[in-house]
Amino acid sequence: MIFLILLLIVWETGFRRNWWNSYLFPGPSEVLKTLTADIKDGSLLIAMRISLLRIGVAFGAAMVLGTLIGLVMGAVPLVHRAISPLALGLQTLPSICWLPLAVIWFGLSERAILFVTLMGALLAVSIAVSDGIRNIPPLYLRAAGMMGARGLRLYREVMLPAALPAILSGAKQGWAFAWRSLMAGELLSVSTGALGLGQTLMRGRDLNDMSEVLAVMTVLVAIGVIADRLVFSRLEANVRRRWGLSAG
């Protein structure tokens, strides 16, 4: 915390004393000014809403699809053997590389951005769910079988909850990938209808408005931290505690 404050002070001092070309790298006070102006005229909030809506849709779809794929992969060894090398390989592919394909398939449109975002999260979620299922203690399954839980009930009431801690870590990771993919997608498709945060950032560059660029970057960091610390990490810790996986 102290380090951060010191950093801000040095940054501001450097900016005021013109240690560097101040227009290329404006100081915190300038950024804050732009930030409040953007919030006041509503443009930033609109951009945030658009981006969050996009990631909500794409990440939601990735969670549903990824969980289904992961369940099948986890439960059927043959499917796991067939798909898992492909999934692991594709996971190393930065999902923005899907953009050219997406543009051909869907045009430079909303759907292309959503597709890239979805692909960012899908494999991470699938792999996490399938690993989660495969690592369920056999004892739970034996106990469930002994109590007559089969088929859908076994999936819904035993396997999914047993894999939930793993699914949540997958979701956390998937969210991080999706968020990066969304920004990359928005940066590369400024011409697309609604302006999300990435597009606002890019427009700042086009207008040589560096304080706008830094303001949006600040917002991006804030959203990232909130999602990770306040939502996913907390959720994960809660589940792990209740599942008796961590002390306390």
Added chain:
Amino acid sequence: MALFAQQTTSASALRQASTAASTPDAEAVDAVPPARIQLEAVNVQFTTRNGTTAALQNIDLTVREGEFVCLVGPSGCGKSTLLSVIAGLQKANSGSALMDGKPITGPGPERAVIFQEAALFPWLTAAQNVEFALKQRIRNKKERRAAAIEHLSMVHLARFADSYPHELSGGMRQRVAIARALALNPDILLMDEPFAALDAQTRDLLLAEVQRIWQSTGKTILFVTHNVMEAVTLGDRVICMGTRPGTIKQEIAVTLPRPRAVEDPDTARLAQRIMTHLRDEINKIAQEESDHAATLIAPARSGDTGDIPDPLANSMGDGI
């Protein structure tokens, strides 16, 4: 093959005779309760990298309605495998395993298993864990909850109905597991070293509790343990198993009055007697292992394999 079969028959006939002889004052003339579990010539082999081991060889076993049967033997004698065969969790390579005259093909709620670790679902509270077992019998949510609480009070845990497993002690978890098993309303309870992971005091409490539950519910119980004291305290019959291959060595009827406690002198004396028999088995394992070690270590030292440490104190019942 024919020779084998003959041996089996004569062995089981002998065993039956010896059982009858050792319980002359039991109501032998009364109608014998019907057999619930019948195993005949059951063989189970495991194939590993080191070859095939016979986990169970020619096992004949009958468990009758309302009986409390304890299976005891050193670790690795296949007693848990035997229980798994009855539970339907392990298939026999040959021989027949029947429950009420029908072949056992898989696990089922009429044969509830209580595992060494409680195997409760950590995401459910104690009551919800019991409710899981009740789901197929009781559709109404309120009734199901009430029945779960009722089962929990049988093991004195109604107060902890809304606690999660990780908030309970090992002994309490095992009691919830017992309540959950009873909630299935099984014909037979299969208990696989359920108290092995508990401390001695907790275990003694649970020994009393299991006897009380057995007497009040009249359930048939098959109880697997490596602890002779436990077996003698609980069982109507104690079946001793030998190892490599896993076979039934001996069967002892226990007619001591109930409720029994581990510290009863009669219980202790009987346990001592059984342990003397089992000692041979344990020595056999130790001998094999030290032979094996000797062949691995050095041919020069091949002479001193007779020096076997007494493993009894560690592997057998506490407090004897």
